[in-house]
Amino acid sequence: MLDVCLLGTGGTVPLPERWLTSCYVRCEGTAALIDCGEGTQIALHKERISCKHIDLIFLTHFHADHTAGLPGLLLSMAKADRTDPIMIIGPKGIEDLLKGVMLIARYVPFEIYYRQIEGKEETFEFGSLSFTAFHVKHSVPCYGYEINVKRTRRFDPKKAEKNGIPKKFWGLLQKGQTVEHDGQTYEPEMVLGDERKGIKMVYSTDTRPCDSLREHAKDTDLLITEGMYGVADGLEKAVANKHMTMQEAAALAREANTKCLWLTHYSPIEHNVEEYAEELRAIFENTVLSKDGERADLAFAHEGVRDD
Amino acid sequence: MLDVCLLGTGGTVPLPERWLTSCYVRCEGTAALIDCGEGTQIALHKERISCKHIDLIFLTHFHADHTAGLPGLLLSMAKADRTDPIMIIGPKGIEDLLKGVMLIARYVPFEIYYRQIEGKEETFEFGSLSFTAFHVKHSVPCYGYEINVKRTRRFDPKKAEKNGIPKKFWGLLQKGQTVEHDGQTYEPEMVLGDERKGIKMVYSTDTRPCDSLREHAKDTDLLITEGMYGVADGLEKAVANKHMTMQEAAALAREANTKCLWLTHYSPIEHNVEEYAEELRAIFENTVLSKDGERADLAFAHEGVRDD
Numbered sequence: 001m002l003d004v005c006l007l008g009t010g011g012t013v014p015l016p017e018r019w020l021t022s023c024y025v026r027c028e029g030t031a032a033l034i035d036c037g038e039g040t041q042i043a044l045h046k047e048r049i050s051c052k053h054i055d056l057i058f059l060t061h062f063h064a065d066h067t068a069g070l071p072g073l074l075l076s077m078a079k080a081d082r083t084d085p086i087m088i089i090g091p092k093g094i095e096d097l098l099k100g101v102m103l104i105a106r107y108v109p110f111e112i113y114y115r116q117i118e119g120k121e122e123t124f125e126f127g128s129l130s131f132t133a134f135h136v137k138h139s140v141p142c143y144g145y146e147i148n149v150k151r152t153r154r155f156d157p158k159k160a161e162k163n164g165i166p167k168k169f170w171g172l173l174q175k176g177q178t179v180e181h182d183g184q185t186y187e188p189e190m191v192l193g194d195e196r197k198g199i200k201m202v203y204s205t206d207t208r209p210c211d212s213l214r215e216h217a218k219d220t221d222l223l224i225t226e227g228m229y230g231v232a233d234g235l236e237k238a239v240a241n242k243h244m245t246m247q248e249a250a251a252l253a254r255e256a257n258t259k260c261l262w263l264t265h266y267s268p269i270e271h272n273v274e275e276y277a278e279e280l281r282a283i284f285e286n287t288v289l290s291k292d293g294e295r296a297d298l299a300f301a302h303e304g305v306r307d308d
Numbered sequence: 309m310l311d312v313c314l315l316g317t318g319g320t321v322p323l324p325e326r327w328l329t330s331c332y333v334r335c336e337g338t339a340a341l342i343d344c345g346e347g348t349q350i351a352l353h354k355e356r357i358s359c360k361h362i363d364l365i366f367l368t369h370f371h372a373d374h375t376a377g378l379p380g381l382l383l384s385m386a387k388a389d390r391t392d393p394i395m396i397i398g399p400k401g402i403e404d405l406l407k408g409v410m411l412i413a414r415y416v417p418f419e420i421y422y423r424q425i426e427g428k429e430e431t432f433e434f435g436s437l438s439f440t441a442f443h444v445k446h447s448v449p450c451y452g453y454e455i456n457v458k459r460t461r462r463f464d465p466k467k468a469e470k471n472g473i474p475k476k477f478w479g480l481l482q483k484g485q486t487v488e489h490d491g492q493t494y495e496p497e498m499v500l501g502d503e504r505k506g507i508k509m510v511y512s513t514d515t516r517p518c519d520s521l522r523e524h525a526k527d528t529d530l531l532i533t534e535g536m537y538g539v540a541d542g543l544e545k546a547v548a549n550k551h552m553t554m555q556e557a558a559a560l561a562r563e564a565n566t567k568c569l570w571l572t573h574y575s576p577i578e579h580n581v582e583e584y585a586e587e588l589r590a591i592f593e594n595t596v597l598s599k600d601g602e603r604a605d606l607a608f609a610h611e612g613v614r615d616d
């Protein structure tokens with residue numbers, strides 16, 4: 001349902017075996033990247049994900065470890081004969097960033113549209129996905145993203161029968177369509193029951209732990225945050241550089257009642273993140289010290305009844 | 309003497325196991341890159357070459373597969389606490405390119421100087437290295453680079469004795485210093501004999517075979533050129549895209565009497581370049597189908613006498 005792949009897990013500076021942070025998400029016909037560090041096009045290639053069909057790129061902020069892969073990615077899309085426009089969304093200043101990208105990329109034969117995130121929070125809807133940008137606490141303007149896959153409301157056959165809806169219209173009404181027939185108007189409301197939980201994930205880096213992140217992280221199926229440092233003096237470094245330690249991320253995940261935490265955006269001083277596994281899982285059990293290519297296909301929660 | 313390392317051998321689009329073209333050269337205290345495609349900073353890291361101490365970056369042209377690694381490289385230099393200025397040299401338009409680089413890199417805490425190559429040919433001298441940019445034949449303004457390490461003229465003890473030079477001044481005079489002593493002036497010319505061949509290499513990509521390249525490639529110790537295509541219809545593609553086939557490069561190397569040819573800048577359609585080895589070595593025996601990390605330390609030719 002919601003295919004999620006961490007293309008790179010490096011922060012600041014890439015390592016030979018660790019790409020810079022970029023996250024791919026896809027649901028039904030919509031595919032997006034969040035961030036696009038140097039080398040993202042190669043990481044996509046490694047994961048056998050076509051760069052041609054990415055519809056959207058969201059940027060958390062404009063530090064180059066999150067953006068410098070854009071010229072190469074756009075040109076690889078061009079080499080793959082892309083003609084569809086692309087949409088790039090980011091904080092204030094996106095227009096200038098894209099000017100810089102185009103001074104390097106030069107010739108991109110498809111349209112590049114952009115949207116500047118306004119205010120503390122803004123939601124963008126694309127196909128079955130919604131992306132809510134929320135302001136976080138870094139050294140420059142920076143946003144996290146909450147991604148939601150909405151689920152149709154439960155179908156209530158008793159309600160449908162009670163309202164005398166002909167069975168042949170049940171399917172259309174459940175999908176949200178209004179039906180006119182023999183002078184009668186049938187509304188979706190006449191067959192729909194309770195709301196159902198969709199899929200909710202959050203991707204947020206770089207930031208100190210903050211209220212907006214805590215709020216959006218609540219009850220997520222997947223929370224992806226930076227775990228910049230794990231070392232003993234990590235907190236001091238994290239406070240100084242406006243980042244978050246692995247331990248802080250695990251505590252935030254526990255507090256937020258997330259199902260699973262993936263850590264990413266490791267400092268290049270952190271060569272062997274697995275050494276913190278035990279310590280972190282004592283704070284929050286479902287902590288994954290992600291590697292490049294970490295991937296999951298998030299599904300709607302099983303309810304013991306058919307979805308449609 | 310002249311340390312040469314091909315950091316990447318890919319053209320156009322990087323592959324998971326093939327970085328984009330960039331060439332590192334170092335001689336005594338001077339280190340330079342020619343071109344800086346996406347991922348160059350990672351390739352340097354892999355080759356254990358410090359990015360901090362690169363003095364110069366030469367750009368052949370402004371297609372992004374030769375330039376998009378600049379923001380990341382400059383930022384990694386910054387992270388390595390570089391404070392020394394850097395010099396970047398390239399064709400007309402370098403100022404705009406660097407504007408783009410800085411819109412992505414944002415904060416670089418050392419000076420970036422640049423020089424725009426003027427005319428068909430221009431020579432830049434740095435330490436013991438000279439770099440001659442020469443115009444080649446691509447779809448956009450593009451330069452190849454001839455790199456020379458000069459060698460001091462042979463020391464001629466008979467001439468020195470004949471000119472009555474006190475032995476204690478021989479060393480200084482040989483190094484090119486004029487010495488004043490007891491009202492006498494001793495000139496280097498009084499002890500120096502024949503010119504001696506230095507080290508000459510050429511790096512040139514992207515271009516069709518052309519006279520300027522043929523001329524500069526003459527009698528090189530090392531010639532590095534693109535071998536964009538090896539396939540049967542490669543010539544057709546090369547002519548259309550203003551590139552050079554492997555076979556054309558080998559023929560040019562033979563004609564130029566170079567000692568050794570390294571091919572680079574392979575098209576992403578060329579996955580296994582070794583399949584052309586036999587065919588190419590029948591054209592020019594010392595053809596190397598370079599891999600990422602191809603490295604050599606070129607020395608002055610042995611003359612059977614001590615150098616100094």
